[in-house]
Amino acid sequence: MTTPPTTPLGACIPVPTTEQVMAALGTVDDPEIGRPITELDMVDGVAIDGGAVTVDVLLTVPGCPMKDTITREVTAALTRVEGVTAVDVRLGSMTEQQRAKVAEKVRGGAGKAPGGQVVIPFAQTDSRTKVIAIASGKGGVGKSSVTTNLAVALAQQGQSVGVLDADVWGYSIPRMLGVEGRPVAFNNMVMPLQAHGVKVISIGFFVDAEKPVIWRGPMLHRALQQFLADVHWGDLDFLLCDLPPGTGDIAISLAQMLPNADMLVVTTPQQAAQRVALRAGQMTAQTGMRVTGVIENMATFVAPDTGTEYRIFGEGGGQLLAAELDTELWASIPIDPRLREGSDSGTPLVASDPDAPASQRFAEVAQRLAKSRTSLVGRSLPLKF
Structure with missing residues (x-):
């Protein structure tokens, strides 16, 4: 039971109405699904006794890991209602039938087409x-x-962003974003985890971190399909797919499933990296995807003691790659040891120091992506093998 600050002696205390209470509860989103708890039928009952409000909230799954967050946010929302003097949140769990209704409402018809075909x-x-x-x-x-x-950087600019860690063998996104735990699943729907305003799904959430993932083509294809179809991503502005290096099964499967996706190719300035990256970019000619730009990483290093700029990995590789792929060099990212440190600690540099030169380059790319974001309607480009 939570009791808000008392009203001065002698003041007239209004009694909150059911409509006011429900309106306040409508501002509380389920932290995993991202929709109001009232819309998801999670509010099972409201009782008002003077200024004391009791709310029964049904969790989508028993023992929901976000139950403390829900309790805290419901309490906070109700204490802001005029006349509420105490809040009691009682948690229960949905039945199978209730969960099925929530899943259908959240999916909105997505997931399976008539006949069981994956959508x-x-x-x-x-x-x-x-x-x-x-x-x-x-x-x-x-x-x-x-x-x-x-x-x-995209999330910081107000975009709704998801990251699909498609590097099944060398997954590293969970560590780099500081995400731990296992996604909650119910009724064949998986809720992605979140960090720094970004939704994340990775094979790393489902396997033993100490054991290698030894999968071949069909299993890789099915895993990627489930990440795209069975995960409830919600309404995203951007989905970034971190591919494994090269042009193997994962890259081919993603192109088959999402032929209208764009590709950003990452390289370093050195010629060896640029020539190999060229092959990754050229695969788009056979898949229907298109290379939207090139990002040159580790472009320069500025000595902190002298301010002298060094091109440790050579120069020109990014610009040459962009020219050969008939696209543009979107950014040259300078070497900053904090990029590596942030990857190890789970706090990306753009979050820890948004004013750093490297962070500014990422912000510029994010702005460019946001401006170039257009409808995909009409860009149906089938695979050509």
Whole structure:
């Protein structure tokens, strides 16, 4: 039971109405689904006794890990209602039938088409989500750190962002974003975890971190399909897909499922990385995707003691790659040791120091993506193998 501050002696205390209480509860979102608890039929009952309000809230799953958050936010919302002097939140659990209704409401018909065919919402012509596949030719160029910092930069600019960690063998997004735990699932629907305003799904949430993932084509294809179709991403502005290096099964499967996605290719300035990245970019000619831009990572290093700029990995690779792929060099990201430190600590540089030169480059790319975001209607480009 939570008791708000008392009203001065002698003041007239209005009695809250059911309508006021329900309106306040309508401002509380389920932290995992992102929809108002009233809309999801989670409010099972309201009792008002003078200024004391008791609310029965049904959790979508027993032992919901966000139950303390729900209790806290319901209490906070009701204490702001004039006349409420005490709040008691009583938690229960939905029945199977109630959960099924919530799942149907949340899915809005997505997930399965008549006949059991899997439906990927991002592949539908009415999807408002811009899907960006972030690729590289080889490992070690900082592709995942680019993905995480770009995702957080987009979120900081008010965009709704999700990150799909499609690097099944070398998943690193959970660590880089500081996300731990297991996603909640009910009625064949999975809720992504969140950090820094970004929704995240990764195979790393479902497997033993100490054991390698030894999967081949069909299993990889099915896992990616489930991440796209069975995860409740909600209304995203952007979905960033962190691909494994190269042009293997995952990249091919993603192109089959989302042929209208765009690709950002990450490289370093050195020629060896640029030539390998060229092959990753050229695969779009066969898949229907298009390379929207190139990001050159580890472009320069500025010595902190002298201010001298060094090009440790050479120069020109990003610009040459962009020219060969008939696109543009969107950004050259300078070397900053804090990029690596942030990846290890779970706090991306754009979150810890948004004014750093590298952070500013990511912010510029995010702004460019936001401006270029257009409808995907009419861009149906089938695979050509």
